[in-house]
Amino acid sequence: MKVRHDGNGVHFFDRRTGLNILLDEIRVPAILRDSAPRFVSVALTNACDLQCVFCYAPKHGARLDASQVLSWAIELDRGGCLGLGFGGGEPTLHPAFVALCRQISEATELAVSFTTHGHHLTDAMIGDLMGAVHFVRLSMDGI
Numbered sequence: 001m002k003v004r005h006d007g008n009g010v011h012f013f014d015r016r017t018g019l020n021i022l023l024d025e026i027r028v029p030a031i032l033r034d035s036a037p038r039f040v041s042v043a044l045t046n047a048c049d050l051q052c053v054f055c056y057a058p059k060h061g062a063r064l065d066a067s068q069v070l071s072w073a074i075e076l077d078r079g080g081c082l083g084l085g086f087g088g089g090e091p092t093l094h095p096a097f098v099a100l101c102r103q104i105s106e107a108t109e110l111a112v113s114f115t116t117h118g119h120h121l122t123d124a125m126i127g128d129l130m131g132a133v134h135f136v137r138l139s140m141d142g143i
């Protein structure tokens with residue numbers, strides 16, 4: 001279980017079960033508080049193969065370098081961050097998406113999550129992500 005110290009108290013978090021325990025009666029001195037944000041969202045790529053009419057996101061193939069994202073994740077983990085969430089665009093279109101989730105899960109204690117339209121969640125991808133991703137947000141904006 002990961003422990004975070006911040007202005008709200010002492011926060012215990014288990015990424016496998018989603019259990020959160022906040023001991024808010026404990027006042028953590030400013031000098032002992034973790035420096036990283038509690039949760040970080042990363043737009044992994046601007047690419048998306050849908051065209052939702054309300055979407056404001058640019059649709060081009062720009063994407064972050066996977067090794068850079070891994071190094072940010074390690075730094076965030078050391079700084080007391082509890083979770084990293086991928087979005088976009090459509091994060092599953094990043095060519096290193098599965099490998100990156102696995103690497104971050106193995107190298108850190110972060111909860112790895114992502115938001116997706118779901119169209120690329122094949123059985124093979126779900127199998128590859130098993131154990132490396134801790135929760136998924138599925139966007140459903142129409143029938």
Ligand code: SF4
Nearest residue numbers: 048050052055089117
């Ligand atoms: S799935 Fe998301 S990123 Fe893609 S067009 Fe729809 S709202 Fe935009």
